[in-house]
Amino acid sequence: MLHRTHAVGLALVHAFCGTAYADDINVPGDQPTLAAAVAVAMPGDEIILAPGTYVIASTVSVTSLDNLIIRSASGNADDTVLDGNGLHTGIDINTSDGVVIKGIEFTDFSRALDISRSQASIRECRFTDNHDLNTSSSGVIVYSIVSDLAVESCVFENNSYSGPNSAGGALAAFGGTLTVTGSHFEANSGNFDEMLPNNQGGAILLALGAATGQDFEGVDCTIRRCAFVDNTSESGGAVSGIGGHNAAMAVLDGA
Numbered sequence: 001m002l003h004r005t006h007a008v009g010l011a012l013v014h015a016f017c018g019t020a021y022a023d024d025i026n027v028p029g030d031q032p033t034l035a036a037a038v039a040v041a042m043p044g045d046e047i048i049l050a051p052g053t054y055v056i057a058s059t060v061s062v063t064s065l066d067n068l069i070i071r072s073a074s075g076n077a078d079d080t081v082l083d084g085n086g087l088h089t090g091i092d093i094n095t096s097d098g099v100v101i102k103g104i105e106f107t108d109f110s111r112a113l114d115i116s117r118s119q120a121s122i123r124e125c126r127f128t129d130n131h132d133l134n135t136s137s138s139g140v141i142v143y144s145i146v147s148d149l150a151v152e153s154c155v156f157e158n159n160s161y162s163g164p165n166s167a168g169g170a171l172a173a174f175g176g177t178l179t180v181t182g183s184h185f186e187a188n189s190g191n192f193d194e195m196l197p198n199n200q201g202g203a204i205l206l207a208l209g210a211a212t213g214q215d216f217e218g219v220d221c222t223i224r225r226c227a228f229v230d231n232t233s234e235s236g237g238a239v240s241g242i243g244g245h246n247a248a249m250a251v252l253d254g255a
Contacts, residue, residue: 051079059089072103077126084109119148130159146175153182160189168205173219190233201240202231
């Protein structure tokens, strides 16, 4: 139950400042929706979703909320689902460090997660049947720009991207770092429309160098103990890199 307390002992300054401590916010117990829970959350809080399907009507914005955790109560992505119902962006994480998303399924989004200038971990999540047909940027499921992103023990299945720069059917990372560990990528496509000429990276697209006019360098990427099955694209069915200057090293490690 949500119950925010304040420090009253040891240091008198705490009593005057009303220092807040991290709390659990249960959905739908304390707040009816994920958006409502994020709206009242403070840095360090934990949002816990009860099993069920939650239709996301508008983008949930996580801005300047360091160390926020959003997780399923069961820890099982199979019984806790965020359904975008065709919504473009599910959760937008901006200028927030230490954000954790755990044990949730994302489906029917154009982009499930948009991560900008943040540090985030996605753990034990499932991304299925998300399709982006119209946007001009890359990465249907998770789009990371100038961020440090860790993806652990996740499943990306039957997701696709198609647009003017069609690439990164599951993940796209531009600048910062990307670490992907113990995850499964199957039947993702950066080539949903075969008539488009710029399809790259059926599962993952990496910017290995900064584009002209952009304020980021290439991404440092490590991929360990991952499986890639039947991902398709014009080039780089599993992983593709673009860019040729200021290139960072992309490391694939099977250990």
